[in-house]
Every structure is written in structure tokens, then in C-alpha cells.
Amino acid sequence: MSKDSSPKGLEGVVAASSKLSDVRGGEGVLIYCGYDINELAGNASYEEVVYLLHHEKLPNQSELDEMTVMLRGFRELPQGVIDIICRLPKDTPPMHAIRTGISALGCWDTTAEEQSLYQQRRQCMRLIAQIPVVTAIFHRHRQGLKVVQPDPTLGEAANFLYMIDGEKPSEEATSTLDMCYVLHADHGMNASTFSSRVTIATLSDVYSAITSAIGTLKGPLHGGANEGVIKMLQEIGSPDKVDAFIEDALAQKKKIMGIGHRVYKVLDPRAPHLKRMAKILSSKLGEAKWIQMSERIAELMLEKKGLNANVDFYSATVYYSLGIPTDLFTPVFAIARTAGWTAQVLEQLSDNRLIRPQSDYTGPVGLKFSPVQDR
Numbered sequence: 001m002s003k004d005s006s007p008k009g010l011e012g013v014v015a016a017s018s019k020l021s022d023v024r025g026g027e028g029v030l031i032y033c034g035y036d037i038n039e040l041a042g043n044a045s046y047e048e049v050v051y052l053l054h055h056e057k058l059p060n061q062s063e064l065d066e067m068t069v070m071l072r073g074f075r076e077l078p079q080g081v082i083d084i085i086c087r088l089p090k091d092t093p094p095m096h097a098i099r100t101g102i103s104a105l106g107c108w109d110t111t112a113e114e115q116s117l118y119q120q121r122r123q124c125m126r127l128i129a130q131i132p133v134v135t136a137i138f139h140r141h142r143q144g145l146k147v148v149q150p151d152p153t154l155g156e157a158a159n160f161l162y163m164i165d166g167e168k169p170s171e172e173a174t175s176t177l178d179m180c181y182v183l184h185a186d187h188g189m190n191a192s193t194f195s196s197r198v199t200i201a202t203l204s205d206v207y208s209a210i211t212s213a214i215g216t217l218k219g220p221l222h223g224g225a226n227e228g229v230i231k232m233l234q235e236i237g238s239p240d241k242v243d244a245f246i247e248d249a250l251a252q253k254k255k256i257m258g259i260g261h262r263v264y265k266v267l268d269p270r271a272p273h274l275k276r277m278a279k280i281l282s283s284k285l286g287e288a289k290w291i292q293m294s295e296r297i298a299e300l301m302l303e304k305k306g307l308n309a310n311v312d313f314y315s316a317t318v319y320y321s322l323g324i325p326t327d328l329f330t331p332v333f334a335i336a337r338t339a340g341w342t343a344q345v346l347e348q349l350s351d352n353r354l355i356r357p358q359s360d361y362t363g364p365v366g367l368k369f370s371p372v373q374d375r
Contacts, residue, residue: 020347041183094331098138124345127207158178196210258310266308274311
């Protein structure tokens with residue numbers, strides 16, 4: 001490949017083979033281990049999808065029960081990690097706090113450096129269980145509220161809502177967040193997944209790999225986009241101001257958050273599920289303006305730019321309607337995606353080779369050294 005044809009951002013470059021998920025951008029299709037996302041959304045629980053990604057098949061009841069017991073048993077954090085989280089400044093951005101908490105967990109896990117598949121699988125399950133707990137503990141700490149202990153009778157989605165609010169969530173809130181988890185669980189070779197595989201490919205540890213992924217997801221061009229959507233809606237304020245806002249933004253060549261996708265050239269298959277949930281929640285909570293603004297923005301962007309809404313566009317309204325603080329939107333994404341990150345890490349290790357791409361040097365050559373006094 002010539003220097004002039006190097007793909008910017010590695011676009012179109014195949015970095016690995018995977019049996020876990022497939023993003024077919026031209027068709028608007030997302031597949032987890034052979035299952036179209038439309039087969040899973042609203043049917044499979046998040047726990048079932050965790051099992052699917054880690055075992056490449058849906059579990060039977062005894063397999064699901066065994067994994068569920070394991071996840072719930074791994075929720076408790078070492079006191080040292082809790083102390084670190086609760087000593088962070090209360091204005092720490094949540095993604096910084098989660099990244100720090102997950103890195104710290106590796107310090108308290110005496111098996112962190114072990115390379116056996118058995119221990120690495122347990123580390124992965126532990127991380128899936130503990131990332132939501134880290135998030136909830138930090139959120140309560142920054143509010144000056146008492147930490148809520150995990151409830152072993154609750155599933156993953158319900159327990160997270162319980163730990164941040166201190167109240168048992170409704171079935172509707174639980175099922176809504178559970179579906180969000182399913183829709184976000186994995187997504188091909190996205191930026192954060194790639195970072196996790198690059199890190200583990202050096203034979204580093206699982207905690208380092210997931211810390212890398214969290215740092216990558218944090219960016220506004222990746223997981224941080226959903227926070228940008230709700231901030232945009234708040235800035236617009238009301239449905240009657242949408243057209244003028246979009247016209248002005250396009251004239252200034254500003255990016256409209258939640259619109260368009262690096263891979264999907266047609267509608268993101270996850271978006272309709274989230275749009276449906278957003279409409280239901282908005283109508284029940286009496287805040288219909290959020291979905292009204294969203295629908296008008298999506299209509300205008302498709303009409304004017306030929307761009308569709310992506311998963312972030314409607315997930316923002318869903319999370320907001322559930323009462324989840326705006327700066328926890330990306331952490332919720334991280335909680336869900338840990339299922340995929342950990343599965344991808346284990347897949348990388350199963351047939352590992354150090355990921356070491358080349359770069360095209362475009363700087364000068366032939367320069368001659370001169371002593372500092374002559375420069």
C-alpha cells in the first residue's frame with residue numbers, strides 16, 4: 001500500500017476474525033453469535049446475552065442460573081477499592097472514576113496476573129458484576145448519600161437502578177434498562193473493543209484491557225456521544241425551535257450528536273428499539289417534548305443530509321426518562337459493553353498474536369546534526 005492510500009482511522013482494515021458480533025453497515029444488521037439483534041432485543045435478558053457472548057450459545061435454565069449466581073456473588077467490592085472511590089473529588093467526571101476503580105480492582109485481585117483460562121474467565125465475570133457497583137458507589141458518594149449495598153435478589157439492570165436510587169425499580173424501568181444493556185453489549189471491532197484487544201494481545205491482564213476500553217469509550221466520538229444528545233436537546237429547549245437550530249448548526253458545519261454512524265450507512269438496527277422505548281417513557285412521564293424534538297431532528301437530518309439516527313440518539317432520551325443523570329449515560333454504556341469487551345478479550349487470547357500495525361512515515365530525511373550553540 002502506498003503512503004498516499006493509507007486508510008485514515010484504519011477505515012476498511014480488517015483487524016481480526018471474530019465469532020462474537022458482526023456489524024453489516026450497508027444492510028443495517030447487527031448479529032451476536034448468529035442471532036440478529038431483533039431476535040434478542042425484548043426477548044433475551046442481558047444475562048442471557050452475557051452467556052451467549054462468552055459461550056457462543058444461549059444458555060439453558062441451569063446454565064443461566066449458574067452464571068447468574070456467579071455474577072451476583074461477585075458484586076461485593078474490596079474495602080480498599082471503595083475507599084479509593086470515596087476519596088475521589090466529588091466533581092470527578094464519572095468515567096474517570098470508573099476507569100480508576102476498575103484499575104484499582106486489579107490491585108486487589110490476587111489472580112490478576114494468572115494466565116489460566118479458568119482465572120481469566122472468572123476475572124471477566126467479576127468485572128461484569130463490579131463495574132455497575134463501582135459506578136453506583138461513586139454516584140452516591142458524590143451526592144453525599146449513604147452507599148446502597150447490592151441486592152442479591154435483583155438482576156443486573158435492576159440492581160444498578162436500585163444502587164443509584166436507593167429504591168427498588170419498577171418492572172418497566174428494569175426491562176427498559178435491561179434491553180438497553182442487550183443493545184449495547186457488543187458491536188464488532190469498535191474503537192474501545194479494539195483497544196481492549198490491543199492491550200490483552202501484549203499478554204497484559206484483563207483489568208488493564210478493560211481499563212483501556214473504558215478510556216477509549218469515554219471520548220465524545222465514541223460512547224460520550226449520548227451525553228451530547230441530551231445536552232443538545234436541552235439547549236434547543238422546545239420542539240418549535242428545532243428547525244432553526246438545525247439550520248443554523250448545518251450552516252456552521254457543526255456536528256449533530258447522535259446522527260450518522262461510522263459503519264452503518266442505513267438505519268442503525270438498535271435505534272428503532274430505543275425510539276419505541278423513548279416514546280413510551282416520554283408519554284408516561286409527561287415529557288413528550290424530548291421525543292418530539294428527537295423525531296424532528298432525525299427527520300430533518302435524513303431529509304437534508306441523508307443521515308440516520310444512531311443508537312446514541314434515542315438512548316439519551318431513554319436514560320433521561322429513567323432518571324439517570326446525564327453524566328452517567330456513558331458509564332451505563334460501559335456497564336453494558338463490558339459483556340462484549342470481556343468476551344472479545346478472551347477471544348483474542350484464544351488465538352493470540354501481538355497487534356502491531358505499521359505506520360507511514362511522512363517526515364523529513366537526511367537532516368544533519370549541528371551542535372546546540374550553532375542552531
